[in-house]
Amino acid sequence: xxxxxxxxxxxxxQLIDSMIEDRLxxxxxxxxxxxVLNDDHCMRQYVNYMNxxxxxxxxxxxxxHDTSIVTPAIPTKVINQRSPWIAPLVTIACLLxxxxxxxxxxxxxxxxxVIVDENNNQPVEIVEKNQTASEESVTPVRxxxxxxxxxxxxxTLANESGETHFASSENSEATVVKLDSDEIVARIDxxxxxxxxxxxxxxxxxxxxxxxxxxxxxxxxxxxPTVEETETFLADKSRTKRPKLVEDLIHNxxxxxxxxxxxxxxxxxxxxRNSEVNLIALREFLHEDFSTNRGWNETVADxxxxxxxxxxxxxxxxxxxxxxxxxxxxxxxxxxxxxxxxIQCTQCHNHPSNDWTQQDFWELxxxxxxxxxxxxxxxxxxxxxxxxxxxxxxSRRGIMKVAYxxxxxxAIGEDAGIxxxxxxxxxxxxxxxxxxxxxxxxxxxxxxxxxxxxNPIDDMGPHNAASHPELLELxxxxxxxxxxxxxxxxxxxxxxxxxxxxxxxxxxNAQDNPQIGEPPLFSRMYVKxxxxxxxxxxxxxxxxxxxxxxxxxxQHVAQRDQWVRQFFRIYQTEENDEDxxxxxxxxxxLEFMNGALVSSAIESKTSKKRAKNLITSLTEEKTSExxxxxxxxxxxxxxxxxxxxxxxxxxxxxxxxxxxxSDVPRSVALGEGLQDVYWAYLNSxxxxxxx
Amino acid sequence: MSPFFLAQxxxxxxxxxxxxxxxxxxxxxxxxxxxFVNLFTKTQRKxxxxxxxxxxxxxxxxxxxxxxxxxxxxxxxxxEIGTNFQAWSCQIAxxxxxxxxxxxxxxxxxxxxxxxxxxxxxxxxxLYFSDEERAALQNCLEKxxxxxxxxxxxxxxxxxxxxxxxDQIGRPANSVYQSLGRIRRTLLECVRRQxxxxxxx
Numbered sequence: 093x094x095x096x097x098x099x100x101x102x103x104x105x106q107l108i109d110s111m112i113e114d115r116l117x118x119x120x121x122x123x124x125x126x127x128v129l130n131d132d133h134c135m136r137q138y139v140n141y142m143n144x145x146x147x148x149x150x151x152x153x154x155x156x157h158d159t160s161i162v163t164p165a166i167p168t169k170v171i172n173q174r175s176p177w178i179a180p181l182v183t184i185a186c187l188l189x190x191x192x193x194x195x196x197x198x199x200x201x202x203x204x205x206v207i208v209d210e211n212n213n214q215p216v217e218i219v220e221k222n223q224t225a226s227e228e229s230v231t232p233v234r235x236x237x238x239x240x241x242x243x244x245x246x247x248t249l250a251n252e253s254g255e256t257h258f259a260s261s262e263n264s265e266a267t268v269v270k271l272d273s274d275e276i277v278a279r280i281d282x283x284x285x286x287x288x289x290x291x292x293x294x295x296x297x298x299x300x301x302x303x304x305x306x307x308x309x310x311x312x313x314x315x316x317p318t319v320e321e322t323e324t325f326l327a328d329k330s331r332t333k334r335p336k337l338v339e340d341l342i343h344n345x346x347x348x349x350x351x352x353x354x355x356x357x358x359x360x361x362x363x364x365r366n367s368e369v370n371l372i373a374l375r376e377f378l379h380e381d382f383s384t385n386r387g388w389n390e391t392v393a394d395x396x397x398x399x400x401x402x403x404x405x406x407x408x409x410x411x412x413x414x415x416x417x418x419x420x421x422x423x424x425x426x427x428x429x430x431x432x433x434x435i436q437c438t439q440c441h442n443h444p445s446n447d448w449t450q451q452d453f454w455e456l457x458x459x460x461x462x463x464x465x466x467x468x469x470x471x472x473x474x475x476x477x478x479x480x481x482x483x484x485x486x487s488r489r490g491i492m493k494v495a496y497x498x499x500x501x502x503a504i505g506e507d508a509g510i511x512x513x514x515x516x517x518x519x520x521x522x523x524x525x526x527x528x529x530x531x532x533x534x535x536x537x538x539x540x541x542x543x544x545x546x547n548p549i550d551d552m553g554p555h556n557a558a559s560h561p562e563l564l565e566l567x568x569x570x571x572x573x574x575x576x577x578x579x580x581x582x583x584x585x586x587x588x589x590x591x592x593x594x595x596x597x598x599x600x601n602a603q604d605n606p607q608i609g610e611p612p613l614f615s616r617m618y619v620k621x622x623x624x625x626x627x628x629x630x631x632x633x634x635x636x637x638x639x640x641x642x643x644x645x646x647q648h649v650a651q652r653d654q655w656v657r658q659f660f661r662i663y664q665t666e667e668n669d670e671d672x673x674x675x676x677x678x679x680x681x682l683e684f685m686n687g688a689l690v691s692s693a694i695e696s697k698t699s700k701k702r703a704k705n706l707i708t709s710l711t712e713e714k715t716s717e718x719x720x721x722x723x724x725x726x727x728x729x730x731x732x733x734x735x736x737x738x739x740x741x742x743x744x745x746x747x748x749x750x751x752x753x754s755d756v757p758r759s760v761a762l763g764e765g766l767q768d769v770y771w772a773y774l775n776s777x778x779x780x781x782x783x
Numbered sequence: 784m785s786p787f788f789l790a791q792x793x794x795x796x797x798x799x800x801x802x803x804x805x806x807x808x809x810x811x812x813x814x815x816x817x818x819f820v821n822l823f824t825k826t827q828r829k830x831x832x833x834x835x836x837x838x839x840x841x842x843x844x845x846x847x848x849x850x851x852x853x854x855x856x857x858x859x860x861x862x863e864i865g866t867n868f869q870a871w872s873c874q875i876a877x878x879x880x881x882x883x884x885x886x887x888x889x890x891x892x893x894x895x896x897x898x899x900x901x902x903x904x905x906x907x908x909x910l911y912f913s914d915e916e917r918a919a920l921q922n923c924l925e926k927x928x929x930x931x932x933x934x935x936x937x938x939x940x941x942x943x944x945x946x947x948x949x950d951q952i953g954r955p956a957n958s959v960y961q962s963l964g965r966i967r968r969t970l971l972e973c974v975r976r977q978x979x980x981x982x983x984x
Contacts, residue, residue, distance in 0.1 A: 105964065105967070105968060105971075106964065109960065109963065109964050109967070111839045111840070112839075112840075112841065113944070113945050113946070113960070114840065114944075116839075118893070121893065121894065125894060125895060125897075125898045128898065128901075128902070129897065129898060129901060135901065135902070135905050136905070136909075138836070138902070138905075139836055139902070139905050139906050139909045140909070140916075140971060140974075140975070141967070141971060142832070142835055142836040142839075142906075143832050143836070143906075143909060143913065143916060144916075144920070144967060144970060144971050144974065145835070145841070145967075146828075146831055146832040146835045146836075146841070146844075147828070147832070147916065147917050147920050148920075148935065148938075148939040149831075149835075149841050149939050149941075150828050150831055150832075151917075151920075151921075151939075152936065152939035152940050152941065153941045154828075282972075286969060286972060289965055289968070289969070290928070290931070290965065290966075290969055292965075561926075562973075562976070
């Protein structure tokens, strides 16, 4: 739908609305005619909109069954008045006909209670302008209107068509068509706009480039941009620089690396309690799949059906991490991560709010019955034992129950010879559980927007309505049609208008506040806190230490793990949970203020082995103090400093130089001043938030 | 059913048996077939929509529908079962619209002939998708927020006017108009999406 027709339609709809309310002036009538007659599209819009009104009127009056009969007035004009007694005879005959057909239909059709509508009991008189003496007018009878009866499912009579022109549409589903990227993005924008209109909110303005580049880098590459990257982007005048940046970050592998980190954390956590888990192997597996943009369904299938040595087969690590305790964690985590549903409660009883039962839980669990982690002298193996049969569990009342492998409506045999996990993998990969797609879409959306359509993002179900159900459905369908192409999904999302918006509230969208429980409208970007890994990587960028290629990346990750682990500890739950302290607590604050990372970022030493870091380079540059401060701000916060900041920090640095002028050379004092400024920037809230 | 109607039926059944005289006219009065009655019933709403698009006022459209039905019933024997009932009845409706427009002093909206004839043909075409749209509309109404759905239901209740509705619920009329417009547009888009027939714009 292009913009012109959209605004033209608005005017058209307003005119039509006025017309229906009897508020249309003659000159407006002309305008309406002009619009409709001069444009086919407007004509169609006119007809569609009038039909909408008409249907609403009709349904309100006659109910949804279309079994109403609006009986005509007794025919008057056809009466042949030549014989005086024809008239009454024909009248009677017509009444008889009506009566007969009335009974016939009543006996055939549904049981609709006929409710007499008080307002319409008066017979309607038709006033004939051209009354001739020979015509008699008989007061017509209008049948009382039928009450509206709510019926679930499709109305039966309305669609039994005797006509052969069109196929019955109600029961045939429209086949889903694969759309191209632009179309999908347009629809995303449409759906978001629709909700904004519906809720009467205006979206916030578009984020400026500084906000946006920082957001894009953090979301896609897991770090802030360098000064060079920021300056290049800000100076770029191209209108397509934003999608191009996304492309670059995908193309150069940054996204695949970041995505590996994200999923490694989700799948086994930062502190896998099971010592057999080989994080590196898992990450290698994930990285391989993400770099080659393998379909997500296949990656999941691999992890479900994995076998062998987890040190060699990275995909085995997922289950190895969770097969403890009768595979209860495996069941719960599989369902939560891949299907977006929280079922850990249902191990012991039916879920209080979604529709999972205890039986469902154990049926899913049955799929993992054959899986076992075997340890011997030679090493560790994830194997599939050739066993079959039921899984026993106890209901809350102590009754022993039995479960066979089943997920949703799909059951597989209980035979020992059937490889259950292999079957489950197939079911998931081949679209047997559409939840695989919609939960991933929800999750990826939340990755970029801070909130999903359903929140919490892994608690989908009938008890938790999506904020934009059709949009979720559209993206899920297209995700499947694309072959579960994660990169495509990322492109659609990052190209949408919603992703361009700033995070500020405006005067109009204060209600769009999912942080306090309101349904998200995405009329502004929701600020996200950085993850531990993002802080680490960003601090490295801030100290101008870049990790380059993949080999170096794994080393980098190992070091990063060490730093990150100090903020996490293991929970003893049924899900092998972790607890993060990355939330402004004292250890974090201390780390920030005095930790090695930040120190290294702001240090001013040089050694022959390392390149000069930021402070040193700045000190040596022949630029003004304002320019140096500007660089620091760009490096830490990806933006230009405000005037206030410039004034404040300039003054501070000059003070510093003055104070130390008797003890150290000017350059050293300058360096110290700049260090302090940088420290301030790095310790700001702004630094640890994704804008 | 109203007692009045019941009384009429009794009246008819009683008097029918007492009329033994053959009417002078040789036309045999045959009751319209069940098929005809079926077709008639199913086309009612479509005729209403067809007429409404041409005259622009829901009240006027209902009146014209009544007149049309009159003619349909009187001419039922002229319709050949198996042919296109929709087209046949639409033609009758067209004439009734024409007749009504000849009394234009009463109507508040005066469309040109050109407009009416073009709209008539576009509208008749659209009727073929009418059932689909109607079903989609039911769906879409369910998807509205409860508040919005209730507002719509109130507005379209027979005899209701938006202005009265505004007074009733204590909101300024303009605000109610705006809300209604917004909700209708939402519904329109929703229905459009569900009825896959047009190539994407």
